[in-house]
Amino acid sequence: MSKLLIIDDERGIRNTLREILADEGHEVDVAENGKQGLEMATAKAYDLIFSDIKMPEMDGIELLSALKQGEDAIDTPIVMITGHGDVETAVQALKLGAYDFLLKPLDLNRILITTKNALESKSLRQETKQLRKKVAAKGLQMIGESAAITHVREIINKVAPTEARVLITGPNGTGKEVVAHMIHSLSARANGPMVEVNCAAIPSELIESELFGHMKGSFTGAVKDRAGKFEQADGGTLFLDEIGDMSLAAQTKVLRALQESEITRVGSDKAIKVNVRVLAATNKDLAAEIAAGNFREDLFHRLNVIPIAVPALNDRIEDIPLLVDYFAEQICTEQGIALKTFAPDAIKALQTKNWTGNIRQLRNVVERLIILAGPQITKEDVELYA
Numbered sequence: 001m002s003k004l005l006i007i008d009d010e011r012g013i014r015n016t017l018r019e020i021l022a023d024e025g026h027e028v029d030v031a032e033n034g035k036q037g038l039e040m041a042t043a044k045a046y047d048l049i050f051s052d053i054k055m056p057e058m059d060g061i062e063l064l065s066a067l068k069q070g071e072d073a074i075d076t077p078i079v080m081i082t083g084h085g086d087v088e089t090a091v092q093a094l095k096l097g098a099y100d101f102l103l104k105p106l107d108l109n110r111i112l113i114t115t116k117n118a119l120e121s122k123s124l125r126q127e128t129k130q131l132r133k134k135v136a137a138k139g140l141q142m143i144g145e146s147a148a149i150t151h152v153r154e155i156i157n158k159v160a161p162t163e164a165r166v167l168i169t170g171p172n173g174t175g176k177e178v179v180a181h182m183i184h185s186l187s188a189r190a191n192g193p194m195v196e197v198n199c200a201a202i203p204s205e206l207i208e209s210e211l212f213g214h215m216k217g218s219f220t221g222a223v224k225d226r227a228g229k230f231e232q233a234d235g236g237t238l239f240l241d242e243i244g245d246m247s248l249a250a251q252t253k254v255l256r257a258l259q260e261s262e263i264t265r266v267g268s269d270k271a272i273k274v275n276v277r278v279l280a281a282t283n284k285d286l287a288a289e290i291a292a293g294n295f296r297e298d299l300f301h302r303l304n305v306i307p308i309a310v311p312a313l314n315d316r317i318e319d320i321p322l323l324v325d326y327f328a329e330q331i332c333t334e335q336g337i338a339l340k341t342f343a344p345d346a347i348k349a350l351q352t353k354n355w356t357g358n359i360r361q362l363r364n365v366v367e368r369l370i371i372l373a374g375p376q377i378t379k380e381d382v383e384l385y386a
Helices: 011-023 034-043 060-068 084-095 108-137 147-159 176-185 204-212 248-260 286-291 297-303 317-335 344-351 358-372 379-385
Strands: 003-007 027-031 048-052 078-082 100-103 166-169 194-198 237-241 262-264 271-273 277-282 306-309
Touching: 003 011, 003 034, 011 027, 011 108, 027 034, 034 048, 034 060, 048 060, 048 108, 060 078, 060 084, 078 084, 078 108, 084 100, 100 108, 147 176, 147 306, 166 176, 176 194, 176 237, 176 277, 204 248, 204 262, 248 262, 248 297, 286 297, 317 344, 317 358, 344 358, 344 379, 358 379
Parallel strands: 003 027, 003 048, 048 078, 078 100, 166 277, 166 306, 194 237, 237 277
Antiparallel strands: 262 271
């Protein structure tokens, strides 16, 4: 249930909005003026705020400035309510950070559409923030100074500011997801959403709905209209991980989306324009998949504008000391224990191992050694636990 706040000095508008939005299943609070609204908005986390512009004592512009520009700025979308004569003021409000504005007299459909879009926008921003936190928590950073990883970093720095599509290849556990996130964070779309789709984890019969969305009743279980990942990523980046596992039917629709910059939801014939940069990744040999009839060659060429091959850990063992130090500090912090060190012979022992699981396997081994070994991890510990 979404929590909404209505700030308006006109009782009729407050009550009308509250009834409409409560009937839609939202929890609605009201404030009679700007000062009361400011106190409520800073004391409680709301998902969406409606505020009139013309109010006594503190008007909507002052309120908006306090909520969006002050030290305690909030991320909550704010929709301004204005009369026809105040459209210029409403435009000023948009520049100050308002999400949208509603004109009096209020229109029911416009209220519902604006509410739906604002809540979806907030949800997507929160999802992006959580994803970034998750990325940081996983230690998804490009650690290393080897020639191989330096070359990858150089390509990222060149391609990130462009709109070029990128196909990231490499074995499992090498950090393809890291590359995608670095490209997004260094791009002009960094403030937009970064939406991930693991094509291998979604059943083939659901992949089209996941990517392109669906309409209510288009298939069993479609109880309401739903935006797909392409729509969610509008204005940002869509990362298609493990694209080599995508069904041919879905590949055809992805190709059309890339060619025409538009998608069609399952169960609909209406085209929806999308502005999305697509990054893709795979651990498969797509040339072999094309030869076997499992992957469309035209889609491959659409995606493979800039290829980035992420090296296996066995091809960059000189980076292992830096990676071990980084993971050790991270894991000890997570576990709440004093930092443990690795003896030089332990590092050399780790460099002689066969890292079939790449960076992911190395991190697991480092975590195991930190938990099971003493304050300084030795070669013997590596032989025993790694």
